[in-house]
Amino acid sequence: MDFCDYIMYNEGAKGWKMSQNNNDFQNAARRQDAETFSFIDAVSEAYETYPELVKKVFFIDPATDNIPHPDPAVVQELIDFVTKTKPGRDVIQPIIAECKKNKSSYCHTNGPGGGFVFVYSGEDALRLTGGENHNGHSHKTELQFVFDHELAHAIVPEARSDNLFLAESVADAFAALRHLQRNKGDTGFIEDMMLARAAGTAFRKNGILNFSSPVLEKILEDAKTVNFEKFSHAETVSYVTATAQQYTPDGATLGKLYKSFAALKEQPQLKDLQNIVATTGDANALKWGKRILQALQTSRIPKPANLRHDKDQKQKQNQKSRGKYRPGLTCSGK
Known part of the structure; x- marks a missing residue:
């Protein structure tokens, strides 16, 4: 070979x-957990x-x-x-x-x-799922999704597309269907992944590439009436390809969404997202901004690494105004 x-x-x-x-491979010990x-x-x-x-x-x-x-x-x-x-x-x-x-x-x-x-x-x-008050999903559940996502890039034609946005959506769609097929239609993890992908789009500099949330949303809707467990591999590939092609946003839509969330790419506070939701003229930014905000406020998904706590920042500002805050030093003032 x-x-x-x-x-x-x-x-x-x-x-x-x-x-x-x-x-x-044949004799390797299998994990029992x-x-x-x-x-x-x-x-x-x-x-x-x-x-x-x-x-x-x-x-x-x-x-x-x-x-x-x-x-x-x-x-x-x-x-x-x-x-x-x-x-x-x-x-x-x-x-x-x-x-x-x-x-x-x-x-x-x-x-x-x-x-x-x-x-x-x-x-x-x-890991992408699991917040402070929502323990998230098991290591096995999330890593199996990742495994199937990467496998899709190798074996599903449109997951190898030159259109990287489409390719990523196809890969997520394939992983979502494989999850549903393995877990008897359980949609909870896919819902959280949909929210996590949206949050990544808002807060990560290159997160827009993985904005598969509209595609996952459609899969969740179809899962109410379609028994994906009975799908063959060919049917799975056909469905995820068609769904991703129809529901992956086009370049102009993604460009507007990226600009709408631009203020969140550095070190934002939650109020910055709230402000976007309150003032945006972009329907997608409004829709997904609301859902991200709710997921973060309820700790359904992890806090983005670059998100600052509004309360902490306000406290530091108050301490600074009273002369009790020094950058890089621990402040014990009340």
């Missing part, structure tokens, strides 16, 4: 060494569900440097490819390093219906 057929060159990467720990995502189990299910992927899609866990595959010989070929070849060093290793650094996941697509899927499975993996 020539893995160079599935990889592109990229100059300038630094070296990295792959660990061979726990690479025996029902709430914890098992990367090996997910890969096993993917290969069993889509056997044609065995020679086209390869999975790497940046958290453990694990490359599970049912054929031990292929595992060794993959390790040699990643550690000893130029494309492995220049492309794959930097992706692994970036995912490890950010506790995140990624899909590097190459060839028709093929590529490398990187899913960071650590307990400290980047």
Whole structure:
């Protein structure tokens, strides 16, 4: 098997060494914790569900440097490819390093219906759901969604589209349907993911790329009457593609939404979002701004990393006006 057929060159990467720990796919110990995502189990299910992927899609866990595959010989070929070849060093290793650094996941697509899927499975993996008063969903639930999202980029044609907004919406739609199919139509997690994607759009500089909320909203609406559990893979791909194509906002709409939320990209306070909701002339900013605001006020979704507490800022201003606040120092004044 020539893995160079599935990889592109990229100059300038630094070296990295792959660990061979726990690479025996067939004998690897499975995690027993029902709430914890098992990367090996997910890969096993993917290969069993889509056997044609065995020679086209390869999975790497940046958290453990694990490359599970049912054929031990292929595992060794993959390790040699990643550690000893130029494309492995220049492309794959930097992706692994970036995912490890950010506790995140990624899909590097190459060839028709093929590529490398990187899913960071650590307990400290980047999470999108769960606020202070809403414990969120299990590590397994969220990481399985991430796994299916990245897998979609490898196997669903429109999830590889040059239109990145469409591609991300298709991938989220595919992951949402796989969640519904696995969990007997449970929609709670998809609702929270819809809100989290909207919040990311508002507060993250590049969050607009993952604004799949309108697509997830349509899936939630259809889930009331459609039994997605009975869908075949072909039906799933057809549905998520058509839904994403119809409900992914166009460039002009996304541009207006981005501008409407521009004030939230640095270090905003919640009142900045409230002000946008109160004054915006953009229907999408009004609709999703209201829903984000409610989700944050009820702690249904995590507080964005760049969001400052209004109360804390007001207290600091009061302390500063009384001469009891010094930047960088602990203030004990009452």
